[in-house]
Amino acid sequence: MKLKPRLATVASFVTPGSIVADIGTDHAYLSIYLISNNISPRVIAVEKQRGPFKKAVDVVRLFNLEHKIDLRLGDGLTALKSSDQVDVVVIAGVGGRTLCRILIAGKERLKKVKKLILQPMSEVFIVRRWLISNGFRLVAERLADEEGHFYEVLVAERGHQVITDPFLLEVGPKLVENRDPLLIPLLKTRINRCYLILKSLACSKRKESLRQRKAYFEVKIEKLQEVLDYVGQGREDN
Numbered sequence: 001m002k003l004k005p006r007l008a009t010v011a012s013f014v015t016p017g018s019i020v021a022d023i024g025t026d027h028a029y030l031s032i033y034l035i036s037n038n039i040s041p042r043v044i045a046v047e048k049q050r051g052p053f054k055k056a057v058d059v060v061r062l063f064n065l066e067h068k069i070d071l072r073l074g075d076g077l078t079a080l081k082s083s084d085q086v087d088v089v090v091i092a093g094v095g096g097r098t099l100c101r102i103l104i105a106g107k108e109r110l111k112k113v114k115k116l117i118l119q120p121m122s123e124v125f126i127v128r129r130w131l132i133s134n135g136f137r138l139v140a141e142r143l144a145d146e147e148g149h150f151y152e153v154l155v156a157e158r159g160h161q162v163i164t165d166p167f168l169l170e171v172g173p174k175l176v177e178n179r180d181p182l183l184i185p186l187l188k189t190r191i192n193r194c195y196l197i198l199k200s201l202a203c204s205k206r207k208e209s210l211r212q213r214k215a216y217f218e219v220k221i222e223k224l225q226e227v228l229d230y231v232g233q234g235r236e237d238n
Contacts, residue, residue: 001033001063006119006151009144010092013117013155014039018087021046021113023076023102024094028056028069035068044070044086046079077106088115092153096123100130107134116156124152125170132169137161141174143182150186167223179231187228194221 003011007030014020016039022031025045034040045060047053053073060069072079080086089110091099099120103110110116116136120127131138137159144151152172163169168176175183194217201210201217 001029001036003029003033005144005146006153007033007092009142009151009153010090010117010119011039012142013115013140013153014088014090015115017041018114019085020044020088020090021077021080021084021086023089023091024048025056025071026052026093028060028071030090030092031056031069032060032063032065035065036063040088042068042070044072044080044084046072046074046076048073048075075105076102077109080106080109082109082112086113088117089113090117092117092119093121096120096126099127103130103134114157116154118154118156119151120154121151124154124172127154128169128172131156132161132163135160138174141172141178141180143175143180143186145182145185150182150189167227171224171227176227176231183231184228187224187231191221191224191228194224 011030011033014034018040020031020034020040020043022028022043022045025031025047028045031043031045034043045056047056050073053071056071060066060071077089091102094102099118116131118127128138131154135158136156138154138161139157140155142153144153152175163173171187172183198214198217201214204210
């Protein structure tokens with residue numbers, strides 16, 4: 001099975017030989033990939049919705065992997081047991097706020113987990129902020145481009161981390177540090193989006209009430225441009 005760029009990026013961070021919990025497995029494609037490629041000896045695949053769960057059961061049976069993929073109908077991390085001995089938790093394909101709620105509800109299940117691999121679909125800065133505030137440190141980040149849409153993959157481990165510039169939580173401290181090759185087009189996309197918002201605000205008749213929003217996006221553009229200039233240093237294609 002070949003994964004699309006988003007899940008392939010997630011899979012690339014799974015430590016070989018680790019027991020993985022694939023939370024929100026959907027059709028279990030990631031779980032099947034990890035087992036089929038001998039990356040993980042055992043995966044616990046959890047799905048909350050009955051429809052995708054039934055589909056996952058069928059797909060896992062099709063690949064004859066029932067003995068290595070433990071499919072569970074349950075709500076996030078609460079479906080895990082202490083006896084599972086999970087090393088790596090993967091949560092991909094959900095919004096940032098939902099992802100944080102999953103982490104909060106299952107916090108007790110994370111005590112012995114060595115690594116979190118997270119791929120929020122939105123509000124990624126909220127996930128980064130939660131990790132830093134709850135005893136985790138970002139050890140890696142990578143962007144994936146799938147059909148013109150950029151996805152951010154975060155890898156966290158237990159530890160203490162200080163982020164001196166809060167704005168880095170929005171753009172990704174490790175993405176900036178490592179000058180991720182997809183960060184330049186992502187930043188340009190975000191800057192253009194801010195300009196479009198400013199343009200729409202300029203057409204509004206409610207000038208007084210929108211003044212603060214206008215100032216916010218002007219500052220945001222300035223900060224994004226600063227990061228873009230830094231990441232683009234020494235590159236001819238920026």
